[in-house]
Each structure stands twice: as C-alpha cells, then as structure tokens.
Amino acid sequence: MDDLLAEFVAETREMLGALAGEIVAWEANPDDRARLDTIFRFVHTVKGNCGFFDFPQLEALSHAAEDALADVRAGHRRADSRLVDAVLAVIDRIGVMIGEIERGEPLSEATDDVLIAALAGELDDGAISQIGSVRHSPVTPAAEQRTIRLPVDLIDQVMSGVSEMVLARNDLARRMQSLGADTGLEAPFARLSALIAEVRDAITRTRMRRIEGLFSTFPRLVRDLSAELGKQVFVEIENGEVELDREMIELIRDPLLHIIRNAVDHGIEAPAERLAAGKREAGMLTISARQSGNTIHIGIMDDGRGIDVDKLAAKAIAAGTHTPEQIVAMSREEKIDLIYEPGLSTAETVTAISGRGVGMDVVRANIEKFGGTLEIESLPGEGTRFLICVPLTLSILPSLTVEAGGQTFAVPRSYVEEIVSTAGGNLEFAQIGERRYLTFRDRRLACISLGEALRLERNDDPTLFVILRLGWGDLYALEVDRIFDHHELVIKPLSPGIMKSGLFVGCTQLDDGTPVLVLDVAAIGYGAGLPRELHRPSAITAHAAPRAEREGLRVILFRALDGERRAIAMSVVEQVERAGAAAVRRPGPDAQIVLGEDILPLAGVPADVELPERITVLRLCEGGERIAYAASEVIDIATLDGVLKRVNGQTHVVGVTLIDGETAELVDCHALFASQAAHTPGHGTLTCRLDGDETWMRNFLGPIIEAAGYRIVDEGPADVAFVEGDIGDKDECEARKAIRLRSAPGPADGPDSIYRYDRAALMAALLRAGQELAA
C-alpha cells in the first residue's frame, strides 16, 4: 500500500480508537459541547484527507456528517436522538470503510444514501431503525497495523546512539584484526555486526522517506497548470532518490508547490511569446534534489522570462517601501530580493493559480522557519532558478573518499556523475591559459585541482578526475590524487570557525576513527571560478532562427546507450528522469526497469553494452500503455523537417534524418508499442471464470489466463468460462464462451473439449474465444 494511504488509514484508526469513549459520552449527553467538537473535528479531518485520495463514498459520508454537526454547533439544529444515531452510524461505517481500504478491497455497497438522508433529517422512524441495524451489524476488525507516535527527540537520541555503536564496532573490528586469526570472537562479532546493521536500518527508516514520493506529484500538477494557462511545459525531475526526513518532506511541500506554480504562471511565457524570443515553444522546468552533508539542495529552474526587476522596483516605489533613490543605488541582486517584500508581485493580473496574496516573503519565511534557506537567481529572458536548502538532521551520507595534497576528503556521492582516469588513454584535454579542460561526452568541462582549491599541493600531472554534477546541471572535473572507496558516513556538524571557510559541509569519521572533512563541491567549483551560468541544454538553439512557422514533428533528441543520436516524438514522452543501472533487470531485448513503484519494459538497451552507472530514462506513455526508453542523455528538443531516409534491418527505428546537420535516427514508436501490446493482449477487459477443481485451475491455469489479458472472476457471468468435463451444462449459460477441459489425454469426447495439459490447444482456444468475443 502507498505510504500516504497507510498513514491515512493508521491516523484514522487512531482517531477512531480515541473517539470510542467520546461517542458513548456524547450519546449519553448530546448537548455536551466539548464532545461534539471532538466528533466534528474527526469527520472534518476524514473529509479533508479523503479529498486527497480518491474515496468519493467516504468523502460524501463524512461531508454530510460534517454539515449536520456544523448546524448543531451553530445552534441551527438540536442534537436529537435521531441525529445522534445517524452520526454514530456514520462513524461505524467509516470504521468499516477504513478496514476495506486497508485490505485493498473495493468499498462495499451499503446504505450510505440512507445514512446521508438521515443526517439531513429527511427520514421517518422506520428508516431510522434500519440505520440502527446498520450500525449494530457485526464489524470484524482487521488485523490492525499497530502504530505509536514518538517524539522526534527520542528517535534522534536512539539514532545517535546507533551511530556510536557503529563506530565502536568498527574500532573493535580493527583491534580484532591486529590480534590475528582465530580469536574465537569472529562468529559473535559477525552476529553483532549484523544486528547493529539491522537496528541502524530500522531506525533510519523510521525517519527517512524518498523525496520521490513528493516529486512524483509534480509532473501532473505542472501538466494541469500549463493546460489551464495554455502553455507548454516540459518537466524534468532529477534524482528523486534523495531521502529526506519525513517531517521535512511535509514542511517543504507547500513552499515547493508555490514556487512551481509561480514558475509556470509567471516565469514561463506563452508559446507565441517564447517563439518570438527565439526560444522553443515548450518551456522547461527542472526540479532536482541533491544531498550535501546535512543539507538537501532542491533546485527549481525554469527557462522563462526571468524576474522583471524594473517592474519589481516600480512596485516597491509605488508601495512606498523604497524611495526612487534607494532603488537606483541597488544592484540587480538586491532588486531581485525585493520579491521578498510583502505584497509585491510582478504579475499584471492576479490569476487563480498564483498571486493570491501569499507572496515569496511567506514562502521564504516558511522555509527559514525550519532552518532552510531560499536563494533566487534570475536572468532577464533566460530564466529563473530557485535553490532551497533544507537541513537533514542526522544523515547517513553515501560518500566517496579521495586524496589530494596528502589528505583524505569525502565527496557526497549524490554529486558524483562519473570517475574518469587517464589510464585508459582516450581522454582529450584542452588548455586555455592556466585552465585545463577535459572533454566528457562532447562537453568541455573545466578541471579544478582539489589540492590547489584547498591551498595544498597542486599535482601538475593529474590522472584521476571525479566528474561532479552540481544542483543546476553544471558539470566540472575535480582533479584528485587518489580515490579510495565508497563509504556510508555519518555526518557531524563542524564548528562555526571551520564552517566559515565555506569549503566543507561537515565532518565524518573513517573506520579507524580519523576525522575526515566532507567537501562542499559546489563552493569549491564556484570558488575556483566556475561560471554560474544557467545550464540550458538548448543554449545553441536559442540563438538559432525562430522556428515558429515550421510544421514538422516535435521530437526529443537524445543520445542512446549505444552512442547513436536518436529522436522520439515529443507527444509520447511523459517524463524524463534519471535512474541507476541497478534498477535495470536483464539488459537486452526483454529488459525491464523499476521506476518508483512501476516495473516497465525498457527499450533501447543493447544486449552487449555495459550499462553506465546512471542512465536517463524517457518514460513513454500512449493509450494507457507505458514503456521506458533508455538513453545516456537528452540533447535537445527539435522539429523534424529534413527528409527521412528509410533504413533496413533496424528494429524500432523508422529511418534516419538530419537534425542540425547531424544524423539522427527516428524511433519507431509504433513498433515499440506494438511489440509491447503483443505481450498484453486484451488489457484485462475480458473476464474469465474457472469452474471445477479449484486448486489446479487457480494455480496452474490462472496465471496463464491472466497473462493472456483476462481478469479472473470467482462467480457470476463471465466472458469465458473454463469448465471441467464432468460438470454439467448448467453454468455455461452464464458465460459467453465456454472451454471444456478433460483430465485424460486421448481422443476428444466432445467438440470443444481439450486435454488439460495440451497447452497449444488451450492457448489457441483462448485466443479464438477472445477474437470471437471481440468481433
């Protein structure tokens, strides 16, 4: 079950439990205001929560109860025994529904309409007694998922205790090693290690949740918003794998939503305006998350019009918060900061989507309240980027340890894109003055010597480079002397004196207890002169001639895993995301990928190519079918206008065309989805009933039938029924088609009877039945 749903069920159950006593007390004295309030709060909360999920029945019921109780609270209505009965029946009914939701069953049909009518006071006594029977119908409680609420402090305390245990264990391991083999302690030590690991995992899980759960709601939000506003916005989500304290996720939800709404509403221009500005029609919104020490960086970047500082300044003057002289003296950055002034907005008109009076001042205040920061950078015509940094208390950070200038440092792994070495001999360098550039996947990346950045020694002949990806997609190559290992490190805060240098985010300890500094790779990169440019993959096309009048196919241009430039129709691409190679099953034609909670077929994975550690995944969606397509990177969005040349012998490629002077293969979406459709005929729309030896049919036959696209029903009419030979004809009338099975091989004893292990004949019969039904 979905995490959120589980929480909803647990919370509702908890409230129901607490309510039990209140209900009895209220029943005894319906005028008791305090009890009434408690019950009102309960139905109100349930109503609010189920608006979030899709439980219309539950919502209608709790809404009706809320209305009735609100009338009582307002004094428009007296809580007579009928109303009390009806409310109590509703509460019982909510309990039953919660049980059904928890078990994943569909909500049972019941007398909800009667209950709602009773709440509205529209029923006579007869119906009321019927409600009584509803209310007292036996409710068998499901095995509850038991939960308790704990203060976060206590969990923190346990967590830091566990961290200490890990260090003590590492120390013990080191001492045992120096004792040599055969101390007799190995087995108990291994057991202790396993136990500590288990406890650590469990306690970490109590607090952490993947940010993906939050991010996954954004593409839909943006889609709806942009449709409403008549804009085209393409969302890219990066690294939803970052984990964050679950409390923190709740806290950043609203500020993020606000910023995204603002970006779509005010930031990204209407398509015509974009084309006139020489940009591509669809705006790009990038949402990314990175972990860095005890901080999570969340970036929201659009390529829209940027913040109009002059308009902001004019508003500030008009609002009387600043004098014209003050404005003139301000730098552009200071003017951008005016956006935090209460009541200032650049929007001309207040729309339904944003600009409802909740300004950036409130957003920033909300972020700062829990120790976060919000930064805004904006270039006119180029776009705006928001960077939210929120603390992550007590984090365990996967890191890479490296050496420079004779010292060891840790780099947060979420920044590491790749490690390259000159040992392979095929690295290409360029030298611009004193700055070295490394060519990496067709991009020239500035090299920054870690030793030099830290004022240690600079190695003049570096051989190892860690390619780092900063929050905005800026890449650079960090020169290091040695690379040691991946570690899971517990990050501790540094004293303010050391933090002042701004180069480190924290400190951690290696297994032997030595403290190691964790690098702030963004500060090092920018500190060494890396330009803070808005990273736009389409920067080249922005300068090209506007493409307004072209009527070609809109495609996304990407580099496939085999190195080919390919294009795919933009309309089928639902989302672009990055995933680890570990999520890919069985590379080759039958590859699958795990994306969030979905397992999707993955195309574009050659069988003989070793997967890079991280791949870009295009999520394709058409008519409810989903396919993932693997790529190494997205290059651009383009319009197909060249001649398409057919190529032979290429599966899943329609042909080759020229885009910006280079060849690109156009992916054959039809073939992709066709091959997928071949695996799932029928889409489960046809039903099938199994009559006969239940166990055999369920266990042996069931999976084949389901795989063929049928939905198995227990009883009642079905499209197809499998009937075992010795069962009479009486059931057949309830199925549109019947397939008879017999348990003995040999000649058939009827026209439609098949030996139950004659697989070919079985499948053929099933297929024929499906075709005849469809006809």
Next chain:
Amino acid sequence: MNEMLLVVMLAGRRAVIPAVVVNSVIELGEVTPVPRTAPHIAGLAALRSRPLTLIDCALSLGLDREPTDCRTCRAVVVEHEGHLYGLMVEAADDIVAALAEPGPLGADPGPGWSRVASARIETEAGALPCLDIAALIAGPEEALAA
C-alpha cells in the same frame, strides 16, 4: 565552597580556566588539518565519535609564534555552543582553589592577553588571569573584525 580552577601553561605564562567548564584534559593522537581556515584552528581530532575542533591557544593570542606541537601539548576539552573544542596548551596539570571572587585585570597584561583574559583571580598558586573561552575560540581575526 571556593571555585576550582585548572592551571594551564600558555605561551610560557600560567593562566586558569574554571574547572566546571572543562570536560577533560587529553593528549592528542592523529590530527586532521583543515585547509584554508584561520591559523589558530589547528585541525580536527575525534573524541569518541564527536569531532573536536583544536584551537592553538598561543596563535589565538595573536602572538607571532610557531604552531604548537600537537604531540607534546595537552588539549583541554570544553564544550562551547554545542561544539567540542580542544584548547591546546603547553601544560595543564594542577587544579587549585580560588581564594577570592574574580576581580578586574588591572594594568594592561600585554598584547593578546587583554583580549583572552577576562579577570584576575587570587588562587592558592598566586594571582592568575582567567581565560575567556569564547575569545580563545574566536581567535585574533574575529577581534579585528569586531
């Protein structure tokens, strides 16, 4: 009950730190240097699983001296604003009792000392300056900035 004081040797002079704020006195093992930080921050060590920021007190005085040798010095462990610090001094051996309440410093005790010494205390071992831990941690640059 008279206040107990830890007598330390700093830049060749004796001074005291109130014993109540002292966590422990340790000898240092491996020290991890911290690049690009203030000179009086000597590096990081670990006290069990907590990081210990080492303050070279002689440099924190602002005296133009060689950095204190980590292997021969003692570190007085104190907790300040939630962080652990190791104050590196030449010696920290005696605990003495104060004979009177802390009083004014009197005449200028000399460069550096006027900033890190907060008071003069009569003790069993004579009159000694009492060190201001926050000033030691902040170091000389902070004082210039302020």
